[in-house]
Amino acid sequence: xxxxxxxxxxxxxxxxxxxxxxxxxxxETVVVMGRSGSGKSVLLKHIIGxxxxxxxSIEVEEQEIVGMGERDLDSxxxxxxxxxxxAALFDSLTVGDNVGLGLREHLRLDDTEVRxxxxxxxxxxxxxxxxxxxxxxxxxxxxxxxxxARALAMDPQYILYDEPTTxxxxxxxxxxDQLIRSLQKRLGVTSVVVTHxxxxxxxxxxxxxxxxxxxxxxxxxxxxxxxxxNAVVRQFVQGSSTGPIRPL
Amino acid sequence: xxxxxxxxxxxxxxTRALDGVAEVGRVxxxxxxxxxxxxxxxxxxxxxxxxxxTIGVGSLWLxxxxxxxxxxVAAVQAAYQFTSVVPMRYLxxxxxxxxxxxxxxxxxxxxxSGRVGSSIAAELGTMKVTEQIDALRAMAIHPIRYLVVPxxxxxxxxxxxxxxxxxxxxxxxGYVVAVTSIGMSSHTYTQSLKDFFLVKxxxxxxxxxxxxxxxxxxxxxxxxxxxxxxxxxxGLATTRAVVASCVLVLISDYVLANVLxxxxxxx
Numbered sequence: 001x002x003x004x005x006x007x008x009x010x011x012x013x014x015x016x017x018x019x020x021x022x023x024x025x026x027x028e029t030v031v032v033m034g035r036s037g038s039g040k041s042v043l044l045k046h047i048i049g050x051x052x053x054x055x056x057s058i059e060v061e062e063q064e065i066v067g068m069g070e071r072d073l074d075s076x077x078x079x080x081x082x083x084x085x086x087a088a089l090f091d092s093l094t095v096g097d098n099v100g101l102g103l104r105e106h107l108r109l110d111d112t113e114v115r116x117x118x119x120x121x122x123x124x125x126x127x128x129x130x131x132x133x134x135x136x137x138x139x140x141x142x143x144x145x146x147x148x149a150r151a152l153a154m155d156p157q158y159i160l161y162d163e164p165t166t167x168x169x170x171x172x173x174x175x176x177d178q179l180i181r182s183l184q185k186r187l188g189v190t191s192v193v194v195t196h197x198x199x200x201x202x203x204x205x206x207x208x209x210x211x212x213x214x215x216x217x218x219x220x221x222x223x224x225x226x227x228x229x230n231a232v233v234r235q236f237v238q239g240s241s242t243g244p245i246r247p248l
Numbered sequence: 249x250x251x252x253x254x255x256x257x258x259x260x261x262x263t264r265a266l267d268g269v270a271e272v273g274r275v276x277x278x279x280x281x282x283x284x285x286x287x288x289x290x291x292x293x294x295x296x297x298x299x300x301x302t303i304g305v306g307s308l309w310l311x312x313x314x315x316x317x318x319x320x321v322a323a324v325q326a327a328y329q330f331t332s333v334v335p336m337r338y339l340x341x342x343x344x345x346x347x348x349x350x351x352x353x354x355x356x357x358x359x360x361s362g363r364v365g366s367s368i369a370a371e372l373g374t375m376k377v378t379e380q381i382d383a384l385r386a387m388a389i390h391p392i393r394y395l396v397v398p399x400x401x402x403x404x405x406x407x408x409x410x411x412x413x414x415x416x417x418x419x420x421x422g423y424v425v426a427v428t429s430i431g432m433s434s435h436t437y438t439q440s441l442k443d444f445f446l447v448k449x450x451x452x453x454x455x456x457x458x459x460x461x462x463x464x465x466x467x468x469x470x471x472x473x474x475x476x477x478x479x480x481x482x483g484l485a486t487t488r489a490v491v492a493s494c495v496l497v498l499i500s501d502y503v504l505a506n507v508l509x510x511x512x513x514x515x
Contacts, residue, residue, distance in 0.1 A: 084386075091378075
């Protein structure tokens, strides 16, 4: 379980997170919605310890990670996998080495076992046999899937997805949604998905929360989200430019 | 009052001075982390060897060309200044000592500041702005151990190696000019090299190269990690890494020359 309490973070002049509270139960998939720049990715980076909050607490399985030393933080991070918005594949490494990097660095596995696990993860994401390719030669959808295979490589308990379908065509976006959903069912991992793509959000979520002006303004199931009376949530869900959220 | 020019000037100088102090502090922290992660970082020897290859093989032809012409110019200049003053048979020794004490390490340091410092800063800067460094941290792989240690260590090892190569090529460049253009015999030039060669001269050059390697590696990594923004930020980081490396190579050359020749190798 992940418990976030009173999280505040200011970046420059902007108060990005302004007292965020969030509970993520084991095995559930929580989708964090919100406009671009609303602090969704910043929240995700706090959960995995890539950013330090100005105030507040983050507990992962009752372990406080705010203020934790880098070494202890690394042992917490090893329970996580993260898919970055741009996939963040290492350009200098092949696809196989990208997916196998964590295995080689953390587990003393022989090369055959690493290659077997890499091939298996790539097969899970529908990319069998691409180990020798370089990230530069992959399409956007393939990069996301390789990023997902890398996130899955260490058998994480938690997977964080930062805009998994942004920049993809609708068909590829749907394929990624299906893939994430099927992996969640198969592996039973706890997932936090950050997105402003409502089509994807409804397909993936057990629960949806909305971040607006640095605060959590809504939490509910996909059906509750569709029926939400909160004006901010309704405007966002409907994709309307008129309402309490000013488009510019 | 705030718009009064001298007040603005003082405020600007104070801000820049504080920024400078903060930057020195951040570089010191990077060096401390390098020392802390040195042993675990070297355990992955393949990455260190790969970086050594990138620095050495990648810079080979540049060092060869620069050194060849540096030695040739040193011979031409020395011959011009010797005319009617110093016997020409000392030409080889002057080329040798000026190359191994000063020209070899400093020019190799400056050339590799441009070639290696910029490439490290650009690579790490690109990794920073494309979230690859965040991805490493998210995978519990410390970027200092994985990225900084192999690069800085490889630069520290390869600078002396490239300096020895540069010394040899430059002395050969001087030989070519002495024999083909100035009219010295091959024997006179080589005898002059042997007569005046001192191990401590070579050692002083290599000690300088060792420090220059550290400067180039640390500056490249520091500015790479400090990159903000996109392509513009990467360009800025690259330029800053090269400028800082070149300036620090020259300043440290002066400091090391004093320490080495006034204290360590004074006798």
